[in-house]
Amino acid sequence: MTTFLHTADWQLGKPFARVDDVNKRSLLQQERIVAIERIGAAIAAHKAAFVLVAGDLFDSPSATRATVSAACSKIGALRVPVLVIPGNHDHGGPGSLWEQPFFLREQEQLAPNLRILLRPEPVELDDVVLFPCPLLRRQESADPTQWLRSPEIAERFPGKTRVVLAHGSTQGFGSTGDEDSDADSAAAILDLNRLPADHYDYIALGDWHGTKQVGPCAWYSGTPEPDRFPKGGDHDQGNILAVTVGRGAAPQVERVRTGRFAWHVRDFTFADDADVAQLAAQLHELLATRTGEDLLRLTLQGSLGLAATDQLEQLLESQQARLLRLKLTDHTVMAPSAEEIAALTQRAADPLIARVAATLVTRAAGTDDAAQVARVALRELHAAAHAN
Numbered sequence: 001m002t003t004f005l006h007t008a009d010w011q012l013g014k015p016f017a018r019v020d021d022v023n024k025r026s027l028l029q030q031e032r033i034v035a036i037e038r039i040g041a042a043i044a045a046h047k048a049a050f051v052l053v054a055g056d057l058f059d060s061p062s063a064t065r066a067t068v069s070a071a072c073s074k075i076g077a078l079r080v081p082v083l084v085i086p087g088n089h090d091h092g093g094p095g096s097l098w099e100q101p102f103f104l105r106e107q108e109q110l111a112p113n114l115r116i117l118l119r120p121e122p123v124e125l126d127d128v129v130l131f132p133c134p135l136l137r138r139q140e141s142a143d144p145t146q147w148l149r150s151p152e153i154a155e156r157f158p159g160k161t162r163v164v165l166a167h168g169s170t171q172g173f174g175s176t177g178d179e180d181s182d183a184d185s186a187a188a189i190l191d192l193n194r195l196p197a198d199h200y201d202y203i204a205l206g207d208w209h210g211t212k213q214v215g216p217c218a219w220y221s222g223t224p225e226p227d228r229f230p231k232g233g234d235h236d237q238g239n240i241l242a243v244t245v246g247r248g249a250a251p252q253v254e255r256v257r258t259g260r261f262a263w264h265v266r267d268f269t270f271a272d273d274a275d276v277a278q279l280a281a282q283l284h285e286l287l288a289t290r291t292g293e294d295l296l297r298l299t300l301q302g303s304l305g306l307a308a309t310d311q312l313e314q315l316l317e318s319q320q321a322r323l324l325r326l327k328l329t330d331h332t333v334m335a336p337s338a339e340e341i342a343a344l345t346q347r348a349a350d351p352l353i354a355r356v357a358a359t360l361v362t363r364a365a366g367t368d369d370a371a372q373v374a375r376v377a378l379r380e381l382h383a384a385a386h387a388n
Contacts, residue, residue, distance in 0.1 A: 001249070002127050002161055003046055005256075006241040007039065008054035008206025009223040011089060013067040015059070016227075024324045027292065028227075031260055033067075035225040036074035038258040039240060043080055046242040046256070050080050050125065054206030054221065055087025055135065055167025055187075061097050063090070068103050072110035082114050083123070085134040087167040087206055088187040092118045093136040117165070120147045122157065129157045131200070133166040133190075140188035144168060145195060154199040161247050162199065166190055167206040170214050192218055202243055202251045210235040217251050219243075224258040229265050229297045229327070237263075261324065263295045270302030270332060276311045283319065290322070297327040303335040306379055334375045336361070 012032050019025040039051065058067065075082050086092035097103055098116045107114050117123060117132035124130075131153070133144035145166050147153070154162050168188035187207040192215055195203075203218035210230075211222040219241060226237040238259020245251040264286060268279050279300075287294050296319065304312060312332070320326045345358045363374035 001244055001246040003048050003242065003244040004128070004163075005039065005042055005046070005048045005051045006054065006202075006204040006219065006221045006243050006253075007051060007224055008167070008204070008221045009056045009087070009209055010035070010053065010071075010225075011056050011059040011223065011227060012071050013059045013063045014227060018327070019325045024292070028261065028324060032225050032227075033070045033074055035258055035260070036071070036078070039224060040074075040078050042240060042242065042256045042258065043078060046254075048080060048242065049128075051078065051082045052130075052163070052165055052204050053082065053084040054165050054204045055085050056089040056206060057084050057087075058090040058097065061090050063097060065102055068097075069106050069110065072106040072114065075114050076111040079113060081125070082111070083117060083130060083132075083165070084114065085117050085132045085165050085167060085206075086136065088135055088138060088140075091135045091138050092116075096136075120144070122153070124157070124160070128161045128163055129154075131162065131164045133164065135167055135188060140168070142188075143191050143194075144188050145190050145192065148200070149194055149196065151196045151199060154196065159247055161245055162201050163245070164195075164200050164203040166203065169207060170205065170218070198248070201247060201249065202245045204243075210237045211239045211241065211255055212236070213253070217245075219253055226259045226261060226263050229263050229295070261293060261295065263297075265297045267299045268301070270300070270304050270308075273305050273308035273337075275302070276304065276308050276315065279312075280315050283315070287319075287322070292322070292324060294323055295325040295327070296323055297329075299329040299331070301331045303333040305335065305337045309334050309379055334364070334379065 010032060014029065014032060016025045016028045019028060042048065043051065057071070086096065086098065090097055092098055098118060117130070118134055118136070120133055122129050122131055131148055133148070135144060145164065148164065168190040170190045170192055192203060201217060203215065205214070205218060205220045208220040209223045209228060210220065212220045214220065221241045222237045222239050224238065224240050238257060239255045240258050242254040242256050243251055266282070266286070268282070270276070287296070316326070316328065345354050345361065363370060
């Protein structure tokens with residue numbers, strides 16, 4: 001039996017372009033490098049013989065030199081062999097990153113334990129034979145696992161554990177990308193059902209960013225550090241897999257948590273003004289007083305009065321500052337209460353404010369852009385009137 005770590009989709013150098021704050025963006029980028037140290041801790045804890053990266057070590061085939069050097073330095077510190085296939089983000093082929101002189105120098109000097117598998121041919125280790133299925137172009141029309149369909153290939157290695165390493169979607173299941181990804185860089189389609197039964201002991205997959213079993217011995221490891229908002233209950237990202245397997249034996253697979261930053265999704269509907277306090281309580285329960293450790297996709301609906309809208313804005317201002325990213329979809333409608341309208345439009349001591357307020361209330365009742373401007377102005381007028 002052999003124990004190794006199955007990882008994928010490190011996507012080092014990911015830009016996180018939708019994060020506006022440059023310092024927060026840098027934290028997200030740097031944490032993907034730091035996560036390699038947690039992989040090192042898992043190597044020691046599980047006595048892993050080697051590490052597999054099932055594609056997309058880098059986020060781009062043109063990773064910066066600083067990213068390449070940082071990656072090689074951290075990988076070199078792992079000490080055990082790290083075997084990598086190119087994925088759709090860092091695809092191989094002539095002129096690829098993997099053949100660039102700078103990468104080759106840094107690999108040799110900083111990470112001699114790093115091995116890039118650029119050919120679909122068996123790779124023999126001590127007790128294991130790897131069957132890599134590298135992606136050699138941005139989009140593969142053919143199934144990269146096709147070369148493994150001949151039973152004779154695996155039968156050349158009797159007694160040795162056989163591990164497939166591939167990157168792509170299985171039976172239509174795979175990564176659908178996100179707003180920070182290139183929609184044109186879809187991975188290949190893998191038809192694992194056409195592989196000879198019982199010829200391969202473990203299939204290490206990359207492309208889907210959550211941990212998921214997709215066959216008796218086929219797993220997606222997911223990305224070691226989360227990088228997108230969850231898309232469903234099974235989108236368990238931020239893991240690597242510790243795999244123990246032998247020839248003809250069912251693999252023993254353990255999820256190992258390596259992620260640091262938490263990506264949350266919440267929807268909330270306001271039924272009345274008091275619900276702003278309820279939203280604040282829910283966010284406190286979710287995020288406590290942490291800063292710089294969480295990202296939140298928040299969708300709001302319902303209606304609020306003027307004072308409650310001001311309270312909501314203050315709450316969101318605080319969350320915007322504390323979170324690494326607040327992705328807000330706000331469908332909340334401002335609906336002043338009768339008391340709030342009366343307080344603005346029936347001000348005998350301030351007739352100018354009363355007249356302006358009455359005009360804004362009328363204009364704010366519409367649905368066009370002018371109505372939206374009127375609602376904003378009404379809020380500002382309400383805040384100014386209560387500041388005096």
